[in-house]
Amino acid sequence: MSNSFELQPVKIKAGQRIHASQSCLYSNQIEPISAELLGNQRCAFVMAGPNHPGIYSREHLLAVRFLPRSWAKHFSGTQIQESQLNSLLQEELQVLRNRKTALVNRPGDAIRWVHGDADGIPGIVIDDYGEIVVVQSGSQAGDFLLPLIIKTLLNLTEKPLFERSSGQIRALEKLPERTRWIRPPSSTQSVEEVVTSLSGLSMIFRPQRCQKTGLFLDQRENLAMLRNILSVSNARSMLDLCSYAGAWSCAAAQTGILEFTAVDQDKDALELCATNIKRNTTSEKSDAKINLLHGDLFEILSKLNREKQTFDVVVADPPAFTKSAKHVPEARRAYQRLSKLASRLVNNEGIYVACSCSRHIDEEDFYEIVSSALDPDDWIYLGRGRQSPDHTVLATDKHSLYLKALYFMRRGSLAQFSSSNISRGENP
Ligand SMILES: C[S@@+](CC[C@H](N)C(=O)[O-])C[C@H]1O[C@@H](n2cnc3c(N)ncnc32)[C@H](O)[C@@H]1O
Numbered sequence: 284m285s286n287s288f289e290l291q292p293v294k295i296k297a298g299q300r301i302h303a304s305q306s307c308l309y310s311n312q313i314e315p316i317s318a319e320l321l322g323n324q325r326c327a328f329v330m331a332g333p334n335h336p337g338i339y340s341r342e343h344l345l346a347v348r349f350l351p352r353s354w355a356k357h358f359s360g361t362q363i364q365e366s367q368l369n370s371l372l373q374e375e376l377q378v379l380r381n382r383k384t385a386l387v388n389r390p391g392d393a394i395r396w397v398h399g400d401a402d403g404i405p406g407i408v409i410d411d412y413g414e415i416v417v418v419q420s421g422s423q424a425g426d427f428l429l430p431l432i433i434k435t436l437l438n439l440t441e442k443p444l445f446e447r448s449s450g451q452i453r454a455l456e457k458l459p460e461r462t463r464w465i466r467p468p469s470s471t472q473s474v475e476e477v478v479t480s481l482s483g484l485s486m487i488f489r490p491q492r493c494q495k496t497g498l499f500l501d502q503r504e505n506l507a508m509l510r511n512i513l514s515v516s517n518a519r520s521m522l523d524l525c526s527y528a529g530a531w532s533c534a535a536a537q538t539g540i541l542e543f544t545a546v547d548q549d550k551d552a553l554e555l556c557a558t559n560i561k562r563n564t565t566s567e568k569s570d571a572k573i574n575l576l577h578g579d580l581f582e583i584l585s586k587l588n589r590e591k592q593t594f595d596v597v598v599a600d601p602p603a604f605t606k607s608a609k610h611v612p613e614a615r616r617a618y619q620r621l622s623k624l625a626s627r628l629v630n631n632e633g634i635y636v637a638c639s640c641s642r643h644i645d646e647e648d649f650y651e652i653v654s655s656a657l658d659p660d661d662w663i664y665l666g667r668g669r670q671s672p673d674h675t676v677l678a679t680d681k682h683s684l685y686l687k688a689l690y691f692m693r694r695g696s697l698a699q700f701s702s703s704n705i706s707r708g709e710n711p
Pocket residue numbers: 494498499502524525526527528529530531546547548549552578579580581600601602603640
């Protein structure tokens with residue numbers, strides 16, 4: 284006999300208007316569901332209006348997070364069977380896997396199978412790294428759904444399954460950290476290190492000691508763009524700021540670059556970065572020269588500037604400088620300072636890539652911030668990149684289009700030319 288879940292109706296508060304484009308219901312828009320009705324749970328399955336099934340979280344500002352609309356007909360009574368939810372989830376995850384694989388269109392690459400609320404699976408991220416699948420819950424709603432998700436995943440895949448529910452977002456919600464094998468690897472598989480492919484790069488990460496679920500899969504297309512740009516350049520040296528496990532350096536290594544400086548405050552990640560660069564170096568003539576700088580990005584950048592060091596490629600891929608709209612002014616200043624310090628280190632004909640994963644700074648604003656930090660006249664803009672398409676974007680929520688990557692090339696310096704020739708009135 285299958286277990287069942289109570290289904291609660293959602294009542295909109297008098298005077299509140301719900302917009303068709305809302306991706307959730309806020310706590311000030313609905314009547315709270317009493318603790319008594321919720322039993323000892325913090326969450327419940329709910330039905331909002333005729334066609335919005337969702338998960339209610341008692342203590343959350345995002346009070347109702349929506350499940351797929353296509354599930355509405357199964358949410359019509361006062362209860363829903365666990366077996367019904369399992370088969371709905373199984374169907375949904377299969378559809379998502381097929382869509383993501385087609386969108387990414389890189390056979391063998393790791394994919395973001397489920398991207399949380401944007402995919403209709405509130406609070407849950409699932410990344411398939413080929414060798415293993417990693418699941419992450421980032422909220423109360425995610426924790427509520429997780430046992431059903433795990434059951435479904437164990438049915439859908441035979442791969443080892445790891446849970447990595449950790450990070451700032453859980454800390455903010457006062458949720459405990461959980462990192463554990465749900466289905467451990469077989470005795471012949473390595474538990475320590477996972478080898479995977481991202482944008483065709485061969486990358487290693489350690490599930491027990493990593494950030495996010497393992498790698499930053501959202502940069503997939505942007506890594507490919509750097510590789511395309513470098514494939515027709517004579518670049519030899521690269522500075523990878525906030526390198527983590529070195530994905531950007533690996534993309535450069537595949538084009539023949541052999542001198543790398545990687546900066547990060549995560550010591551484990553820097554070690555992996557060196558390993559990953561070596562895995563992706565294509566040159567047989569000599570070994571890659573790798574300089575690992577452990578410490579704060581801004582301190583190290585200031586030092587490199589004082590030492591007048593220069594590089595043919597500089598990539599700056601920092602963490603989000605703001606997680607809320609309130610701190611956007613400070614974040615804008617930090618991005619500007621970063622671009623000023625980083626772009627000064629780029630040689631003539633060299634490439635500067637500036638990234639931002641701050642949801643509260645949009646593409647045009649970021650372009651303005653970065654371009655205004657570059658020396659005037661010295662640069663051309665080559666193009667921009669965004670998050671990999673397996674990181675689903677809600678058309679109505681511009682914040683879900685969070686990742687930005689801008690590519691610039693430093694030209695021969697017009698400023699030097701004008702000060703030596705034009706200002707003295709000489710003919711060029
Ligand atoms: C967005 S991730 C970088 C992702 C990486 N470039 C990639 O593509 O895999 C940001 C990185 O910045 C590092 N970081 C955060 N604050 C830092 C700081 N103040 N100085 C140096 N590194 C920092 C984190 O450890 C993390 O590895």
